[in-house]
Amino acid sequence: MRLSVASLRRMIKGKLQIEFGRQELTSYSGLELLRRYLRQHDLPSRLRAACAATGGDYGGSRLALLVLALLYVGARRLEHLRYVAGDPLIARFCGLARLPTARTMGNWLRQFTQVTLAPLVQLNHDLVIDAITRLALPRLTIDVDGTVVCTGATVGWAFRGFNPHHRKDPSYYPLLAHVAQTGHILRVKNRPGNVHDSKQSVAFLREVIDGLRAACGRRLPLEFRMDAAFFQRDVLRLLAARGCAYAIKVGYWSWLPLKQLAAERQRWLPVAPNVTGFFHDLHIPQWNLHLRVMIYRKHVGHESPKNFQLDLFTPDDGHFEYAAVATSLALDLPALYAFICGRGAQEKTIAELKGEFALDVIPTRHYGANSAWQQLSVLAHNLIRSFQLDTLPVPKPRSRKRTYTYLIRSMRTLRFLLVARAGRLTRIGGRHVLRMAHNPATEALYAKIDHRLAA
Template sequence: MLSPLADPLFVHLCGGVLPCLETVYTDLRRFDDTCNARLEAMVAQHGLAELTRPRVVHLDIDTTVMPLFGDHEGALLGPNPHYRGRPSYHPILARIAETDTCVGAQLRPGNTGFGSAEAPLIAAWIDRTRAHVGPDCLMYVRIDSAGDCTEVMDTIAQHGAFFLTKARMGPALCGVVAVAEGWETFDWDADKRPLRQTAVIDFARDDWRERQLAVRVVAIRVHERECGKQLFLWDDNEFTVQVFLTNDMVSSPEDLAQKYNDRAGIEPLIAEFKSAWGIGKAPSERFEANQASLLLKLLAHSLLRRNVTKQFAHLPELRSWRAPWLQRILLRIPGRLIRSGRSVIVRLPPRPAFMPLLN
């Protein structure tokens, strides 16, 4: 069925046929777990396609909240900072930092947290990334404090990757950090007063010892921290502290802290997914259909990125543009379809020289 509101030019560029939304939603309801697994693998394939023999790759994992305002399967109460008490979905996403593309996604009910149950999923994402980048590439898996889970860290280590996560600051760890000695300064202010200091903390949890999991505990304390949760442990100075867990025993503490801070790029990417691709919307009452919708939107993002890389190799600065601007200059272009005799002519307004011509 052709949508009655479809633009003739858009229909022509789509091959002459454009289904209405009801048809699209009906097709989404045909997806089951097997189809979604194949679709998710396709998302990962295109998300990894731009990685060409990297020496180091960073796999960032994070979750987000999709508040729901209808009768959706799997919509349950859970953590929801903006709409407290509102049912939601709680998807988990994996991002390659070097290409800013998604290589794994799974829609989950709103009451699903992050813990040992996610270890097999993370292992699968690591294995697919490793198969693409090769055995000699160093891989870091970066997760926020939810990654301070022995099962998750052990799984990452067993699959040949470094984990780098922020530690959960319980009383035992806070006490050890508060009395730690041997802080080394690596940044000073104009008056030669220490601004940033690091220390390796002698601390191990019982479950780490039981699994024989080697964890390096690195603390960074700083002056004038402007964002994030502030943790003060000392009365005689104004340092705030962050603690990171890793199995990288070689890199310097300050390099590890910077490497973790670079993980922040996944948050604007998720915001881009929501604003430009609408992953925060659930079009169906069926859970599998909403999973398929999520994956199709992520696939569209990766395909747009690949198109920019191929078609505009001479303009590498476009790689840093967000999807709304890329859509504006590449996709949302006004035009007029003119039929004359047996010919079809597409007329477009004048555009900059780097814009591709649509045929």
Template sequence: MPNIKFRASRRTLTSHAGLSIIGQCFEIAGVDSIDSRFPTTLGMRTSDVIKSYLGLLCLGMSDYDAVENFRRDKPFQQLLTLQKVPSAATLRQRLEKLAANDLQTRTATWSTTLLSLIEAPITAETTHVCLDIDTFVMDNSNSKKEGVSRTYQKVDGYTPIAAYLGNEGWCLGLELRPGKQHTMKESNAFLERVLPRAQCLTKQPILLREDSGFDSQALWTQTVSIHDDNKTEYVVQRVMRLVERTADRDGQLLLEPDYELEGWWTSLDEAPEAVIKRYQAHATHEQFHSEIKTDLDLERLPSGKFATNDLILHLAQLAYNILRLMGQLGMTGELSPVRHPAKRRRLRTVLQELVHRAALVIHKARQIILDFGQDIGRMTVLKTLRSRLRYPRGTPC
């Protein structure tokens, strides 16, 4: 066994060098602008509170107490441009107060501002850019949190609604709902908020994809008034598929065949095979739900108050998009560290490869230098990302 000794020095180290990119994204998104709306309280800027919690989310942490580990962490404070790092109690109290003042309405614009200024890649599914909308379950069993109730998956929790744009899965909407709320309830209002964001980010035609939980006469049979006061009815087609199974998923032969009948409503004038293929791609968004719940550690929300948890999900929307942006710009193509080829990287992979990277922090000539030692590959990726984000090229939404 090697002779191992432990030693401490006065050098400043960080295990989260990727915060240098995250802090830059906060600046581009305009997070600091909330200080003009919510002034400093007891010496703590509102933006410091918000950026501290966003920083935790971008590190895969959601619990308030996690911030205590960073109160004396100088790189965390400097890379996120914080004046102060709040305590866990201050973080909880200020988030509850901000949620009561409806900060959620302002946070929704941060993601679209970031994605539009950076000109984030938005890939179409053949002829259309797909906008996937769906609800999912967050299991918060054995808790007395406000809004927790029985969900359609037979567990107690919440059923938030989310919207994802393009094959990259940019999150344009993430709102909390009580567990018992039906999928269709208030979904039209959610769509009215999300569609303008999607239309701002892409000029390509947008295809809305939803599952059967959103079936409604108001969505599929529509009438609109024209100048002569007549009404025009939009007609949609229904595509059907009958599946016969003679064996189960484990290969066990069935005594009698099992039949499954499926149907899809669509306004596209395409062959049935093309419609079915498009909807099969809709299932990809289930992975995005999983990343929010596991990679961002948000399966069990930290607050007992519904409005505060709703604010936390709105903040998670920006954290999700920042990590997704780092993955798309830094971990696909030739710049990517050695990994199998992929069109999109999971958030957990971005955390492991880019965010949780060790570096020596050096202060010299009013600059912060991150020394990665012999880890040249990750240094190159982060350096390229910082250069790419330095001068935004697009137009803010």
């Protein structure tokens, strides 16, 4: 049916008068579905046990849930509490009749120390293990890397270090273990910014491996992907001793013959479009190790930055970017190249952690409080990933890159589709009812999630 032009348009001349009053209105109706999901997995009681040492009048578990609610609705700082203080769904989500102030939240976070933070770290690990167990994955691929978090000049235990975009700013340098198949962050460890990327990596990897072996058994294959900063003798020996496969980038350092091998190579085998390479059994006498290394180069149409071209330019060949990967996997050149390229998916996860879950926010000057904030940020991220895998699972085709096995919506998309929905909290027949405006797409999405939660 064709509609008239007049029925499509309307004239707006006056200004709407803006008034504020006490109304049982919410801007975040989707929090009710998230609350049901968290209660199904007994999160409030598990948080109560993890935050038992950081109590107070409000209760540590309720304040932790309040931080999760803030991150889910899009708030990034404790000061944003003032703007959501009257929302009934946020108060219902965390089980509070009155929301605390930003100062109260900061004082609570400052109660965390290395000892009191350990139960929260273990809770995050257990929740990820639960999600992995439900999926029954045939293998786990773990990406390990560090990321820079800029801080102020007076923040505790923050130092100037590797920060290419803000060289003079102090920073933290947390280390993360990312599960490639699901996008969960298995573990995060905060560090000062003046350490090498591989600092404390052996102990970190040992904790990750031991936790996975204890929960999933020794039959589940474990694969690790890391950049050249983790190409260390102790790391390689640990992975070999624990029976873990790996693919680690290798730097073209002067004490390794990689540049000479690339210069002398005459026959480069095809790997991918514009990429060629070859395998070489590399002996490192300083470490008493023999490694299988893939040396590859990518043809580019421009002059590469320093250390990429390796001074091997010839006019008839053009410009190339050179790289090398040490591996214990029995893969051919194309498969190994795809596998190491899949490591880039963790950058997307880290970017979402910083952009949507406020991982890059420094709420206090206290190192323990800021470390607790990072754990809560990762916890919020992991829970929303598990929520999608349990309620909105859409399998993806298998890929040699070993990336997400299911379609994962970003938090920004999920916030728009699910969380940020206006509603009114009413009481009908003696029961509280959340009423929203009629929208077929939203009704279908809510019904689908509610059905999966009830199953």
